Structures are given as C-alpha cells and as structure tokens.
C-alpha cells in the first residue's frame with residue numbers, strides 16, 4: 001500500500017499557482033470492495049465543484065482522501081500543491097470541513113460552540129457572530145447545541161466549517177436536513193463564499209442544487225468518474241425527450257399516442273404526459289386539437305442526464321463479474 005504523496009512539480013509549473021485540489025489515479029479498496037478505482041480530477045481555485053453519484057459510489061471516500069482524513073491505496077493527491085496525508089497542519093487553516101456526522105460540543109450554547117471552534121483555529125471572536133448570521137442562526141445563538149433542531153445543527157456544522165475563513169471548503173450534503181427556505185438561504189451563503197473567491201467542493205444528491213450552484217460537476221459511479229463537465233454542457237449535450245403536460249381529460253391517451261412525433265404517453269400527477277423529440281411539431285398538433293391553454297412543457301435538466309447516465313452505467317456494471325465484486329460488502 002503506497003502513501004499518498006505531494007504532486008511533483010517541474011520548473012515550468014512552478015510559476016502557476018497549484019490548483020485547489022489535484023487528484024491523480026487514486027484508488028481505494030475496503031476489503032473486497034473497490035470504493036475508488038483510478039480516479040483523477042482537478043479542481044481550480046475559486047471553483048464551485050459538485051460531486052454527485054448514487055449511494056455507495058465513493059463520494060465520501062474521495063472527499064475524505066482529499067481532506068487528508070483517509071489514505072488512498074495508490075495515486076496522488078495535492079491540496080494547494082501539498083499532500084494532505086499524513087495530517088498536514090499547514091493546510092488546516094486553509095481548509096474547512098463539514099461532514100455528514102459533524103461533532104459538536106453539545107453542552108455548549110450555539111455561539112459558545114462556534115467560539116470554541118474559532119479559538120481552535122485562532123480565528124477572531126468577531127467571526128463568530130458574523131458566521132452565525134451568515135448561516136441564519138443569530139436567533140439561536142443562546143440555545144444549547146443539544147436542543148437545536150436537526151436543520152439548525154446542520155447549519156451550525158456548516159458555520160463550524162466556515163468560521164476560520166478557509167480558502168477551500170468541503171461540504172458533504174449540507175442541505176440534507178434543511179427545509180426548502182433554509183436550503184435556498186444556504187445557497188445564497190454559498191454564492192457569497194464563491195463570490196469571495198473561495199473554492200467549494202460540494203457533495204449532494206440534489207440535482208437542482210448542483211445545477212444552480214456548481215461551475216463543474218463530476219458524476220461518480222461505482223468508484224470511477226463517469227463524467228466531469230459544466231452542468232450547462234452536460235444538459236446541452238443530452239438529447240432527451242421534451243415532455244408536454246396536458247390537463248387530464250383534454251385528449252384521450254390513444255388520441256395523444258397517435259399524434260405524429262409522440263414517443264410515449266403516460267398519466268402522471270393529474271396530467272397527460274406526452275414525450276417527444278419533435279416538440280414543435282407535437283405542440284402544433286396539440287394546438288389544433290385542443291388549444292394550448294394549460295399545456296406545460298418540460299425540457300431535460302441535470303437530473304435527467306444524471307438518471308440516464310447512472311442507470312446505463314449501473315446496468316452495465318451489473319455483470320456477473322461486478323456481482324462477484326460486490327456481494328460480500330454492505331454499507
């Protein structure tokens with residue numbers, strides 16, 4: 001098992017600042033389970049980078065390796081040009097980490113907890129109130145951590161990752177326990193951090209979030225990077241069907257299916273859904289038959305790209321060889 005080492009630099013490379021994170025050919029195995037298989041990616045400074053993938057794809061393992069919390073079996077990782085493993089104390093003030101199981105000083109009040117975290121990093125006390133404000137916890141500052149709601153604790157975990165003003169922030173499903181308004185509020189906080197030039201590595205299962213926030217995303221499937229690109233390019237390159245939604249009762253299913261250009265007709269959530277790759281032609285036919293009042297159209301988004309890609313790759317991975325690889329290890 002080889003150590004993860006700092007990236008070698010050549011004289012030509014020395015002039016350019018190192019990327020925020022550089023992962024090259026990283027693999028990691030837990031027993032028989034290949035959690036990461038030859039993963040390479042580069043995250044630029046100031047980039048908002050999303051890490052997506054189904055449960056068990058290897059996202060947390062990859063993030064923990066980038067954070068220096070876990071050692072890769074092989075490959076190299078560099079954070080601002082330095083190896084995060086073994087524990088690199090020079091990187092600590094530059095990196096903020098929120099995990100799915102963040103630890104708290106539960107007997108402290110929210111602001112005391114954050115003050116303790118700030119002190120550990122040598123951050124100024126003034127940062128405490130500003131960070132509580134940024135994550136929307138000012139009103140809860142005097143509440144004991146153990147009495148905070150799940151979503152409020154989540155926000156405190158995020159505040160703990162931000163309070164020392166790190167340049168690189170790892171957020172692992174930060175909106176998992178947040179209500180819709182708190183989620184949108186956090187988006188604004190994150191956009192503010194991005195505007196300040198900070199780099200954000202963001203793990204999420206919310207595709208709308210990745211589409212709205214991330215400059216680039218990587219989709220991990222079965223421990224390998226299936227694709228890395230901007231949400232815009234991924235959606236643009238995906239030739240998906242457009243869905244036309246008609247109020248029920250407007251057209252019969254058979255009548256709709258007979259319209260030239262309609263690929264599939266289903267009934268979903270009170271609508272007759274027509275899938276087509278010739279939206280203009282079908283819309284004009286629907287217009288002639290029933291008018292377009294109340295007709296909605298939906299084009300493909302990142303979620304469609306993600307579902308298509310992960311379904312295809314997961315299907316192709318479910319060969320006898322893959323099954324043999326995975327039967328012994330459950331999360």
Ligand SMILES: Nc1ncnc2c1ncn2[C@@H]1O[C@H](COP(=O)(O)OP(=O)(O)OP(=O)(O)O)[C@@H](O)[C@H]1O
Nearest residue numbers: 030033035054055056057058059060061062330331
């Ligand atoms: N400490 C461990 N020991 C054994 N197997 C592990 C360990 N940690 C993770 N695994 C396995 O490695 C694979 C990748 O897990 P990982 O947690 O990195 O995936 P993930 O993409 O973060 O999943 P999720 O979206 O569910 O959080 C899974 O099959 C998981 O069961």
